[in-house]
Amino acid sequence: MTTDGTSLHYLTIGQASRLIQQREVSPVELVEAYLRRIDEIDGTLKAYVTVVADQALADARAAETEIAGGNYRGPLHGVPIGLKDLYDTAGVRTTGQSKVLEHRVPAKDATSVAKLRGAGTILLGKLSMHEFALGGPDTSLFELSRNPWDTERGPGGSSSGSGTAVAAGLCMAALGSDTGGSIRIPAAYCGIVGLKPTYGRISRAGVLPLAWSLDHCGPMTWTVEDAALMLQAMAGPDPADPTAVDAPVPDYSAALADDVRGLTIGVPRSYIDDPAVGVDPEVGAAFDAALAALASLGARIEEIEVPSLAFATEANTMIMISEAFSYHRANLISQPQNYGATARACFVLGGTYTTGDYQQAMRARARVRREYAEVMQRVDLIATPSMATPAGPFDYDLLSLIGIPNFMGPMNQTGMPAISVPCGFSDDGLPIGLQLAGRPFDEPTVIRAAHAYQQQAGLLDRRPGY
Numbered sequence: 058m059t060t061d062g063t064s065l066h067y068l069t070i071g072q073a074s075r076l077i078q079q080r081e082v083s084p085v086e087l088v089e090a091y092l093r094r095i096d097e098i099d100g101t102l103k104a105y106v107t108v109v110a111d112q113a114l115a116d117a118r119a120a121e122t123e124i125a126g127g128n129y130r131g132p133l134h135g136v137p138i139g140l141k142d143l144y145d146t147a148g149v150r151t152t153g154q155s156k157v158l159e160h161r162v163p164a165k166d167a168t169s170v171a172k173l174r175g176a177g178t179i180l181l182g183k184l185s186m187h188e189f190a191l192g193g194p195d196t197s198l199f200e201l202s203r204n205p206w207d208t209e210r211g212p213g214g215s216s217s218g219s220g221t222a223v224a225a226g227l228c229m230a231a232l233g234s235d236t237g238g239s240i241r242i243p244a245a246y247c248g249i250v251g252l253k254p255t256y257g258r259i260s261r262a263g264v265l266p267l268a269w270s271l272d273h274c275g276p277m278t279w280t281v282e283d284a285a286l287m288l289q290a291m292a293g294p295d296p297a298d299p300t301a302v303d304a305p306v307p308d309y310s311a312a313l314a315d316d317v318r319g320l321t322i323g324v325p326r327s328y329i330d331d332p333a334v335g336v337d338p339e340v341g342a343a344f345d346a347a348l349a350a351l352a353s354l355g356a357r358i359e360e361i362e363v364p365s366l367a368f369a370t371e372a373n374t375m376i377m378i379s380e381a382f383s384y385h386r387a388n389l390i391s392q393p394q395n396y397g398a399t400a401r402a403c404f405v406l407g408g409t410y411t412t413g414d415y416q417q418a419m420r421a422r423a424r425v426r427r428e429y430a431e432v433m434q435r436v437d438l439i440a441t442p443s444m445a446t447p448a449g450p451f452d453y454d455l456l457s458l459i460g461i462p463n464f465m466g467p468m469n470q471t472g473m474p475a476i477s478v479p480c481g482f483s484d485d486g487l488p489i490g491l492q493l494a495g496r497p498f499d500e501p502t503v504i505r506a507a508h509a510y511q512q513q514a515g516l517l518d519r520r521p522g523y
Contacts, residue, residue, distance in 0.1 A: 065090035066226035067520065070283040073229060074132035077124065084124070084135030084179060087229075088117040091137045091181055095227055098523050101208060104222040106142050106199040108182035109149055113137065116179045123177075132286050134177030139228035141216050142183040143190060143265035144170050144274075149180075153189045153265045156197040156395035157388050167263025168298065169232065169274055169291045176290040181228050185218030190234055190267040191381060192400025193217070194452060203451065204246060205521035206487055210448040213243035215267075219277045220247035225523045230287055234264060235273045237373050238465025241477040244277055245443035245490030248479045248521070250507070251277045252284040255497045256472030257302035259288075260295035268380035269300075271373070271469040280517065281478060281508040285309035288500065304498055312501035317509045318355030320502070322493075323436035324348065326360045328367075334462045337446040343481030343489040344442045350513055351440070351506070361432050361439070365425045366467060372421035373466030379415045382407030422470045429471045433496050438506055443477040443490030464492055474500045478507045479516050 063072070065087055076082035092110050099105055120135040140146065143153050145163035152158045166174065174180075185202040187193035193214050194201045202218040204210040205225040212221045216233030220243025223231050233240040235253040244251025252275045259274040266272055276287035289310065294303035329336055329344075336344075352358050382389075385396075385404045393401060432439070441464040468475040473494050480491035491510065495503040511517065 064226070066094045068229065069280050070132060070136055070229055070278065070286050071280065073136060074134070077135045078129060084117040084120040085114070087135060088113050088137050088179055088181070091228060095181070098225065099227060102203050102205055102221050102225055102227070102523065103200045104184055104202045104218040104225065104227050105139065105182045106152070106154065106185050106218070107150060109180060113179050113181050120177055120179065130177040133173065133290055135179065136177070136229050137179045137181050138173065139181050139184045139219065139222050139231040140170065141186050141219050141231065141233050143186060143234060144232055145263035146170060146180065146183065149183065151183065151265070152198055154186050154196045154198050155188045155397070155400065157392060159198055163263070165263065168260040168295045170263065172291050184222055184231060187215035187217060188397045188400040189265065189381070189385070190215040190236060190239060191378070191403050192397045195397045195399050197395055197397040197400070204448050205523050206248065207448070207485070209451055210487065211246065211451045211453060213246035213448060215239040216243050216277060220244055220249060220251070223247070223249045223277050223279060224521055226520070230276055230278045230283055233275060233277045234267070235275060235469065236267045236271045236377055237469055238463065240273070240275050240277060241443055241465055241475060241490070241492060244477040246448035246488065248488030249277055249279055250281050250284050250511070251275070251477045252288060253468060253475050254288060254292065254500055255474045257300050258474070258498065258500070259291045260298040260301040262295055262297035262301075266384055268377040270380060271377055273469065281476070281504055281511050282310070282313055284476070285313060285504050307501055309501060309504055312505040313508045315505045315509075316354060317351055317506050320437045320506060321357045321359055321435070322348070322351060322438045322440050322506070323359050323361035323432055324440050325363050325366060327362065329441060331462070335445050336442060339483045340442050340444070340446060340489050344491060347480040347491045347510065347514070348440060351510055354509055354513060356506070359436060361436060363428050363432060365421065365428050368421055369425050369467045369470065370462045372418040372425070373470055375410060375414060375418040376422065378403055378407030379410045379418075425467055426471045429467065429473065437495065437502055439494045441492045443492040447483045447485070447487035447489060468494050472497055474503050476503050476507045478511050480514060481516070482519075
């Protein structure tokens with residue numbers, strides 16, 4: 058407990074970094090608090106599939122010694138985090154939550170993990186996920202995590218454990234991956250911040266793939282400020298990943314000082330209101346209230362049209378599972394029994410598409426990208442609900458949901474940066490998210506607007522009952 062009464066496991070990175078630097082809280086105290094928290098409640102929430110308690114404590118003691126000796130690395134030094142179980146970690150198994158890789162122990166860290174270690178973060182463990190970032194809720198290895206706001210609801214996927222862990226105070230921040238919304242969906246359902254940066258902004262070297270042309274890595278945190286700090290440490294080129302772009306990396310925290318005055322925010326109103334999309338009335342009301350708040354802060358709201366949104370989800374799904382099949386083909390033939398039923402069915406479905414089908418989907422993607430590029434010449438950001446509904450029941454049929462129109466996939470096809478930030482709650486107490494998307498490599502504007510809104514919304518102190 059801090060001097061102001063805040064539980065250590067509910068500190069934000071921004072708060073903890075200041076306390077660590079001022080020697081009011083030590084990394085050892087933080088890690089011990091999180092390990093106690095994991096012992097107390099993760100038996101129910103099941104966010105972690107592997108906990109590395111001894112190593113975390115050793116790393117915390119090393120960080121404490123470094124800081125005491127004047128070697129403070131920056132705002133992430135001594136910060137305990139969790140990683141979705143598709144990020145390679147040297148000496149710690151990385152399974153993709155599948156029996157196919159049950160005994161896989163990488164020899165080296167993923168590039169993004171190595172960068173976070175270099176910034177001083179402390180790994181608590183590996184987090185639950187949908188099998189190979191797609192299949193769920195059934196998996197072939199480990200149980201899927203539960204939503205901490207209501208354990209009978211799903212936390213969203215595929216970065217399910219990351220969403221659960223951050224929301225429930227089981228780690229200070231986590232990494233997720235996003236191919237069709239897999240950072241932003243659990244962020245919305247678990248009431249946290251999920252940032253999908255621009256395609257190529259963060260290296261994917263050492264990260265198990267789902268679909269090479271759509272995959273993004275990114276942070277999941279309690280605040281936009283924390284997401285900016287995490288992104289700062291991970292962004293940049295990487296010789297090990299040819300898709301990692303050698304573009305200037307700005308000071309993301311500097312964007313936190315700006316407001317939204319002068320920004321134009323586009324809203325695809327006709328798509329949001331389309332009955333086929335199925336926006337829940339409570340979600341619609343929370344979204345409209347968020348737009349009103351942004352307008353009150355000085356933003357200009359403008360309706361836009363993106364005609365290709367009508368078929369963007371189908372195109373994203375076809376590209377995703379076609380590329381996934383190409384990665385999994387050999388193992389599907391040699392060890393099909395080691396896949397969960399849903400993951401196996403999805404990957405096999407990807408093998409039924411022809412090269413002509415894939416080419417048509419890529420043509421549709423090109424049209425989506427062109428239309429978004431045209432719109433972004435007139436607006437600074439695009440706002441939508443993150444998800445059309447609050448979190449649904451834990452047990453669901455992924456195959457029946459996979460083609461439902463959503464607001465996530467287009468941002469994977471365009472590679473645009475997008476963030477989900479909490480904007481309200483349903484009458485049942487379930488979180489609702491606001492998605493803001495910006496121009497490629499303009500994460501600062503996305504961060505700027507999301508932070509300004511989060512500070513105004515007044516939801517930061519509302520935590521799940523755990």
